[in-house]
Amino acid sequence: MASNAVFSSAFTLPSPSSPSISRTSHRAAADPSRRRFAAPPFASISLRCGMVEPLEFGNGSPPCMPVVNDHVLPGLLVSPRTAGLGGNHDSRLRIFSGSANPALSQEIACYLGLQPGKIKIKRFADGEIYVQLQESVRGCDVFLVQPTCPPANENLMELLIMVDACRRASAKTITAVIPYFGYSRADRKTQERESIGAKLVANLITEAGANRVLACDLHSGQSMGYFDIPVDHVYCQPVILDYLASKTICSDDLVVVSPDVGGVARARAFAKKLSDAPLAIVDKRRYGHNAAEVLNLIGDVKGKVAIMVDDMIDTAGTIVKGATLLHQEGAKEVYACSTHAVFSPPATERLSSGLFQEVIVTNTIPVPEQKSFPQLTVLSVANILGETIWRVHDDCSVSSIFQ
Template identity: 85%
Template sequence: MQRCQMVEPLRYANGAPPRIPIINDQSLPSFLTAPRGLEGGSKNDTRLRIFSGTANPALSQEIANYLGLGLGKVKIKRFADGEIYVQLQESVRGCDVFLVQPTCPPANENLMELLIMIDACRRASAKNITAVIPYFGYARADRKTQGRESIAAKLVANLLTEAGANRVLACDLHSGQSMGYFDIPVDHVYGQPVILDYLASKTFCSNDLVVVSPDVGGVARARAFAKKLSDAPLAIVDKRRQGHNVAEVMNLIGDVRGKVAVMVDDMIDTAGTIAKGAALLHEEGAREVYACSTHAVFSPPAIERLSSGLFQEVIITNTIPVLEKKGFPQLTVLSVANLLGETIWRVHDDCSVSSIFQ
């Protein structure tokens, strides 16, 4: 299947983002426009190695480019019965190895591939192995809401640890509590700076904006996003879920009449929640509705719902490769490669990761 082209990271003529009144920070992160590899910071670092699985090789290559490195050589193939074979094509003895592999669809195959890659690095005497998981697919199963349910997020955390991972780097986990399931360090990266950088190029007036959480569970995420947008007001869509991937919107908490509504969520799966929320916002008088999400799972019929005219623009990132969809001009794909690349460098160099987002 063909992959769509990802939107290039923003570039500015003067080397720095413009001052837009809707952004509350004094400046936006410099790594969004200045690849570290251009500074010579990692080109000669032979102890830092980046390997890619087959789930999202384009993102892995962008991360390597940011760091000024080449992707490590690895042989990954599948036998006729579906078994996965992994062999590293270069020495990693004593190296700091980062394996980039989201557990996006097909989730089970990509997860198993990551586990086998970790095992190969451990048996090749890598000093440190970091599983870079841009999209952690089992994070939704993080608690028991009914009797006799599994907590798959904890199971996957155990599998990664037992396979030999020393650290996990994940992007926008479904809930922060998932970090507690790991017995190894977890660096949690947020896609917020990338999306805010893109919104800074818009000509919004700060008085026209309202940030909307599509459900009660995402209020903390939406509130943090609103704070970056000059403390924009917050609205909440109250919904009652009848089953998995089935959502029913009940009412709206907050005022959106005559405003530009920016809906913020960590992921879009079938788009049922966010589409019904957008319909409610239009009924309540919102002038325009934008959807912002880090992970674009896009299970059917997500594309049909998102391209139905409810949204002025759907803004996502490339943590998951997005298939090219004709007739969906409202879709904008931003790259998180620089964000992940900067985080990888700071982990390798024993520098603060949280300072990226402060």
């Protein structure tokens, strides 16, 4: 199924006991003019999107954009976040985009009712990166949106220089919004004399001057401990769950599959929210980087619709071999769900080979037209990131979004 139309649906996840999310801060309670709208938690998500001019995304198709409440919003270009607040409340919140994913940054800014900050980024002839903020950020809460996706080293260096520019411009706080945190797979030593790249990158971001990091679906939760500054971990599961719920697949036919033992916790949490579906595990043995051999399947998938869940798809070797095994074991259909679409060659050819009914990813990493294929569906995480950014700026709870 191609993602050539804006997705729209409404559903309720099986979490009736989840507490509602209060969107009124302690400051708003004292000042009715600052009061913001109330909405239920992600346990009840409704999808409404009305855009004056739909943003162009990735391969030219409009993104799918879930929102976080049951009410019809006035549109992404008119956000309830800053409407009617008055004063200089929103003037202290600034969003700046790096060159890695400007489309996502624009969507986040639209959700917040802001315009992205003016910034000049260029390369010198020898490849050096130059960054200049073209507006004042003195005393502001600055959020820099820059995934460290391919080319990873270029985008990481650009993020560091952006942070440094904000620090030298006297920003009050600097939050590095990293939808995809590169080097996250190098989070431990598995062989002799290996580096732990995730810790090194965390040190670089901290030393550059960032006060906080906001990242989506880290490869492993332990990476948060590598930072000496606060880290807000944003979970993108609600976006994918919302979309899967619209597929009207019978819950009795569902089985959630972890492509490896390391992803069991992620798959179990996903299965619990997806009608408490049963869990299967692909047992594999990795014999090199980007190379794996599937050995066995733990669980029953015969006659089932298998939902494979992973945090990222790089070369797609693991998930394709897992899908092959699922078909051999009698799975009726196989869906691949992943937050980060790294799609290193030959991922596109492997994913479009006919093994998958649909490949569902998010736009934490931009998907260019040459990497698109008919089975690919791209969902937007702009609203979740925008909500998180607002709560950080407004000193509200972030974890309650995902409860």
